[in-house]
Amino acid sequence: MDRDQTEKDDEASGQGRPTLKTLAFMTGLGVTTVSRALKDAPEIGAETRRRVQLVAKQIGYRPNRAGVRLRTGKTNVISLVLNTEREIMSFVSDIIYGVSEVIADTPYHLIVTPYSRSQDPLDPIRYLVETGSADGVIISRTQPNDPRARYMLERGIPFATHGRTDMGLIHPYHDFDNYAFATEAVRHLAGIGRRRLALLAPPVELTYHSHTLNGFTDALSEVGASEIPFNTVSVDHSIEQIRMRTAQLMRRDVRPDGFVSSAAAATLAIVAGIEDAGLKLGRDVDVVSKQSSDLLHLFRRELLVVNENFRLAGAELARSVLGWIGGATPGSLQSLSKPTGVLAYRPPD
Amino acid sequence: MDRDQTEKDDEASGQGRPTLKTLAFMTGLGVTTVSRALKDAPEIGAETRRRVQLVAKQIGYRPNRAGVRLRTGKTNVISLVLNTEREIMSFVSDIIYGVSEVIADTPYHLIVTPYSRSQDPLDPIRYLVETGSADGVIISRTQPNDPRARYMLERGIPFATHGRTDMGLIHPYHDFDNYAFATEAVRHLAGIGRRRLALLAPPVELTYHSHTLNGFTDALSEVGASEIPFNTVSVDHSIEQIRMRTAQLMRRDVRPDGFVSSAAAATLAIVAGIEDAGLKLGRDVDVVSKQSSDLLHLFRRELLVVNENFRLAGAELARSVLGWIGGATPGSLQSLSKPTGVLAYRPPD
DNA sequence: GTGACAATCTGTAACGTTTCAGTATATAGG
DNA sequence: CCTATATACTGAAACGTTACAGATTGTCAC
Numbered sequence: 138m139d140r141d142q143t144e145k146d147d148e149a150s151g152q153g154r155p156t157l158k159t160l161a162f163m164t165g166l167g168v169t170t171v172s173r174a175l176k177d178a179p180e181i182g183a184e185t186r187r188r189v190q191l192v193a194k195q196i197g198y199r200p201n202r203a204g205v206r207l208r209t210g211k212t213n214v215i216s217l218v219l220n221t222e223r224e225i226m227s228f229v230s231d232i233i234y235g236v237s238e239v240i241a242d243t244p245y246h247l248i249v250t251p252y253s254r255s256q257d258p259l260d261p262i263r264y265l266v267e268t269g270s271a272d273g274v275i276i277s278r279t280q281p282n283d284p285r286a287r288y289m290l291e292r293g294i295p296f297a298t299h300g301r302t303d304m305g306l307i308h309p310y311h312d313f314d315n316y317a318f319a320t321e322a323v324r325h326l327a328g329i330g331r332r333r334l335a336l337l338a339p340p341v342e343l344t345y346h347s348h349t350l351n352g353f354t355d356a357l358s359e360v361g362a363s364e365i366p367f368n369t370v371s372v373d374h375s376i377e378q379i380r381m382r383t384a385q386l387m388r389r390d391v392r393p394d395g396f397v398s399s400a401a402a403a404t405l406a407i408v409a410g411i412e413d414a415g416l417k418l419g420r421d422v423d424v425v426s427k428q429s430s431d432l433l434h435l436f437r438r439e440l441l442v443v444n445e446n447f448r449l450a451g452a453e454l455a456r457s458v459l460g461w462i463g464g465a466t467p468g469s470l471q472s473l474s475k476p477t478g479v480l481a482y483r484p485p486d
Numbered sequence: 487m488d489r490d491q492t493e494k495d496d497e498a499s500g501q502g503r504p505t506l507k508t509l510a511f512m513t514g515l516g517v518t519t520v521s522r523a524l525k526d527a528p529e530i531g532a533e534t535r536r537r538v539q540l541v542a543k544q545i546g547y548r549p550n551r552a553g554v555r556l557r558t559g560k561t562n563v564i565s566l567v568l569n570t571e572r573e574i575m576s577f578v579s580d581i582i583y584g585v586s587e588v589i590a591d592t593p594y595h596l597i598v599t600p601y602s603r604s605q606d607p608l609d610p611i612r613y614l615v616e617t618g619s620a621d622g623v624i625i626s627r628t629q630p631n632d633p634r635a636r637y638m639l640e641r642g643i644p645f646a647t648h649g650r651t652d653m654g655l656i657h658p659y660h661d662f663d664n665y666a667f668a669t670e671a672v673r674h675l676a677g678i679g680r681r682r683l684a685l686l687a688p689p690v691e692l693t694y695h696s697h698t699l700n701g702f703t704d705a706l707s708e709v710g711a712s713e714i715p716f717n718t719v720s721v722d723h724s725i726e727q728i729r730m731r732t733a734q735l736m737r738r739d740v741r742p743d744g745f746v747s748s749a750a751a752a753t754l755a756i757v758a759g760i761e762d763a764g765l766k767l768g769r770d771v772d773v774v775s776k777q778s779s780d781l782l783h784l785f786r787r788e789l790l791v792v793n794e795n796f797r798l799a800g801a802e803l804a805r806s807v808l809g810w811i812g813g814a815t816p817g818s819l820q821s822l823s824k825p826t827g828v829l830a831y832r833p834p835d
Numbered sequence: 836g837t838g839a840c841a842a843t844c845t846g847t848a849a850c851g852t853t854t855c856a857g858t859a860t861a862t863a864g865g
Numbered sequence: 866c867c868t869a870t871a872t873a874c875t876g877a878a879a880c881g882t883t884a885c886a887g888a889t890t891g892t893c894a895c
Contacts, residue, residue, distance in 0.1 A: 154616070154617075154618070156880090156881055156882085157881065157882070157883095158881080166844075166845085167844065167845045167846075168845085168846090168881090168882085168883095169844080169845055169846075169847095169883080169884090170843080170844055170845070172882070172883065173844095173883090176883095180842070180843060180844080181843070181844080182842080182843060182844085185843080185844085197616070199616070199617055200881080200882075201556070201880085201881050201882070202555075202617070202619070202881095203552045203555035203556035203561075203880080203881075203882090204556055204850095204880075204881030204882040204883090205881080205882055205883085206551075206552035206555075206850090206882090207550070207552035207553055207556050207849095207850045207851065207852090207880090207881080207882070208849075208850050208881075208882040208883050208884090209850085209882075209883065210850085212552075214597075219582075221583050221586060221587070222583075224579070226575060226576050226579040226580075226779065227575050227579075228579075229578060229579035229582065230573070230575040230576075230577075230578035230579050231575075233568075233578065233582075233598055233600070234570050234571075234600065237570060237598065237600040237602075238570070238602075241600070241602070246597050246599075246619070247597060247598050248563075248595050248596060248597045248598075249582055249586065249596050249597075249598055250595075251582070251583065251586035251590070251596075253586075253587075253590070267503070267546075267548075268503075268548055268551070269503070270551070270595070376780070376781070376784070380784075402781065405781055405784040405785065406784065408784070409784045430575065431725070432725070432751065432754055435725070435729075435754040435755065435757070435758045436754070436785050505850095505851055505852085506851065506852070506853095507851080515874075515875090516874065516875045516876075517851090517852085517853095517875085517876090518853080518854085518874075518875055518876075519873080519874055519875070521852070521853065521854095522853090522874090525853095529872070529873065529874080530873070530874080531872080531873060531874085534873080534874085549851080549852075550850085550851050550852070551851095552850080552851075552852090553850075553851030553852040553853090553880095554851080554852055554853085555852090555880090556850090556851080556852070556879095556880045556881065556882090557851075557852040557853050557854085557879075557880055558852075558853065558880085559880085
């Protein structure tokens with residue numbers, strides 16, 4: 138009956154990962170005190186605080202995530218939700234790096250939550266919310282009336298969207314100014330004498346479709362050019378389809394002498410289609426394209442390009458989510474990035 | 487003094503997420519029994535087991551990850567460790583999707599652990615291992631003598647490498663057969679009359695550098711062609727540098743009439759460099775390139791390409807790690823993928 | 836010397852899970 | 866009828882953390 142209290146402390150100096158108990162043992166303090174000292178609670182003596190923090194640093198103490206998560210519900214996780222087949226390749230890579238960059242010196246981890254073909258985009262969101270798997274969520278492929286944003290807004294879970302919604306609801310977002318992109322593209326094409334323009338737009342269901350389209354048509358009437366409809370394909374279509382449709386279009390009597398393309402890979406297809414029809418880029422037709430990495434000018438010197446920085450988008454989105462988690466007001470966490478360093482430039486003939 | 491026992495059960499039917507306690511309350515069983523019934527433990531009656539599992543399914547019970555992790559140490563997390571600036575773009579995206587595909591119907595989550603410029607590649611690994619943040623790890627940019635693999639092998643944490651090591655240690659890996667790629671490339675070039683070949687190799691420190699180089703030189707002597715050294719740059723160099731060096735090389739007296747390139751983006755730069763020097767692809771020189779998405783043939787019809795499937799690599803790597811976690815022997819979890827559907831084909835003049 | 840009060844520190848309980856060491860109940864063996 | 870033994874279930878403890886409700890000092894006013 139007398140051996141029960143000496144063994145109670147469980148060899149707190151053991152070789153496993155240090156815990157609060159280890160620290161308590163080493164400093165001679167209680168676990169509670171150590172816990173509070175580490176988070177600068179006010180009722181801990183200044184010297185004690187310093188002492189605890191010193192020891193903690195020395196032995197490389199790191200709070201156990203599972204312990205914190207179980208006790209507080211805080212996961213220290215940001216989830217990036219991605220569509221497995223429709224997402225642009227460079228987007229995935231750059232946005233991940235952008236997010237990483239921002240959360241690097243925070244306790245946050247980035248988890249990637251994919252959803253695949255034919256699955257309801259709401260599924261992964263429901264999963265995350267129901268299982269409380271993340272403190273914050275980043276979604277892309279945002280729609281004007283986005284059920285995911287609505288859902289998360291209702292449950293009060295912090296999130297940020299890549300692209301805006303149009304539901305009269307306020308939430309953090311980061312968006313590229315596709316309206317500005319389209320207008321600048323059209324103006325530039327008009328400036329070099331192009332009059333009949335076609336737009337390879339984003340898929341209709343996404344918000345930036347209308348942004349792009351509005352910019353395109355507004356600028357068209359501003360410069361007095363006309364539109365050659367090209368809405369049987371979007372940037373979501375396969376390379377082959379876009380190529381084929383472009384070739385078809387270019388063989389018509391009234392064919393475009395200028396293209397505006399919302400994605401780099403699609404632009405490759407457009408150019409291929411143009412050349413399939415026996416026409417020449419820069420002579421018969423000019424193409425302005427968005428790109429996210431500086432490669433299109435290697436493809437064809439004649440291409441006119443505008444840069445969209447996905448890495449920046451990732452960083453901005455991460456900042457927004459963290460801001461919301463940190464208590465900032467959602468309305469203050471919205472940002473729009475202007476077409477940067479418009480590289481559209483035509484080499485002299 | 488009498489109100490203390492009735493409230494003890496904590497309103498287990500409450501509206502929060504269902505827990506084992508909720509299930510225990512609903513079935514009238516003990517928490518322990520429910521826990522064991524859910525995992526098909528032998529000492530639970532057949533009917534009880536079915537009943538519990540039915541109720542669990544009905545109310546959508548999902549084990550709390552933090553609870554499991556705290557109790558058992560199992561994180562149900564696979565970590566993909568990536569270099570933030572050197573990783574190939576399409577690699578990141580495809581490998582993530584490949585991994586996702588495999589872990590989709592497992593309880594595993596994918597977390598991305600980045601490391602950046604000038605940081606010791608061992609840092610993120612140490613972090614993961616020390617904090618016990620993952621049950622399994624996937625690394626890329628594998629070196630012949632890879633400290634990361636050694637480290638994880640020592641600590642007994644399951645991992646898989648993209649690319650092989652050469653340390654006499656056995657561990658799961660997935661690799662593309664770059665030796666075969668290089669030999670096939672050289673043979674093909676020789677077949678169309680090319681005699682002086684240059685190789686744009688992977689960075690020397692990575693294992694697949696020597697695989698590629700060996701395949702290249704072995705095939706060179708086999709076909710009796712000669713090498714034009716081009717080792718001042720690797721696929722890790724910037725587009726601009728590769729372009730410039732290529733142009734320099736092509737202006738020399740003895741210049742290559744064939745290139746083998748280990749990466750698609752680098753190939754763009756090589757072609758640009760060739761054209762900078764006033765030469766023509768397909769006439770003065772041919773280029774064989776690896777690619778991971780089917781875009782290079784759009785860039786220049788004359789390009790000869792071999793496909794490497796990163797999505798497959800991701801899936802294979804995930805399977806390996808899960809296999810190791812599941813108790814399989816590391817030696818049985820190695821795979822090598824052959825150059826698939828070698829598209830190297832020369833359009834007739 | 837007593838009471839009040841601030842300043843510091845501490846034990847206990849709880850988050851949800853699994854494991855350990857049982858406790859009942861029934862069945863069979865002698 | 867009593868003891869073994871298998872079957873089916875259960876409570877308590879523990880993983881590491883934080884919140885709550887004290888507990889122990891010392892200081893100061895009166």
